Amino acid sequence: MVGPERAEHQESQLRRALPDRLCRTASAGVAELTEYRAGLSTEAEIITERAASEWRPGIGMLIDRFGVTWVLEVAA
Template identity: 55%
Template sequence: MSITTTTHLNFHGDARAALEFYQSVFGGQVTIATYGDFGMPQDAPGATNVVFGQVETEAGFRVMAYDIPGEAGGLATASRPAGSTRRENGVTLTDQSFFVSVRGDTLDEVQGYWAALSAGASVVEPLAASAWSPGFGMLTDAFGVTWILDVAAAYTA
């Protein structure tokens, strides 16, 4: 028996842009189906929004996304402020309920993802060597998703 866990991100009208951005960062195939594809009249508000979206790579990266029905306006509005994550006095403080973690085998691999993912991002913790990894960093991307990137450390028993 096996199990696969996939992060499913919820957006407010910008799922398509986020999925296309994540494909530009990680590669792979993007799949997008809209509410209109599933029967909503094409001229209805929200018909072009994403009801099912996914980016998947041969290397094993996978993320899913959709646009919450009836929600529009992108990341944040007065009634729906964006979450925040920050470092203070050596600890991470956040009001977000999850982070997305990406672990690579080499520092070069992770640095490539970091460079692409950090476009328009707010860096929480710069990518650098840490006590547990040759490379660890945290950022919140332009879509409000907080990512942890690190290099798999070689453990010895």
């Protein structure tokens, strides 16, 4: 996906994943992000796998078992 199609897809994912509660965590690096994700992913709904984006070297989203949405970003 490129251009407007990709932006539209990302926007629809965000709309789906953003309930009343949103926690956002930016990590210092990939190793720390991997630890966060491992702890949070038990019984979680994975919204997006970690991948590079236009604004971050890595970003992923999930909804944990308590219904809290997490946006996990690798610090640039």
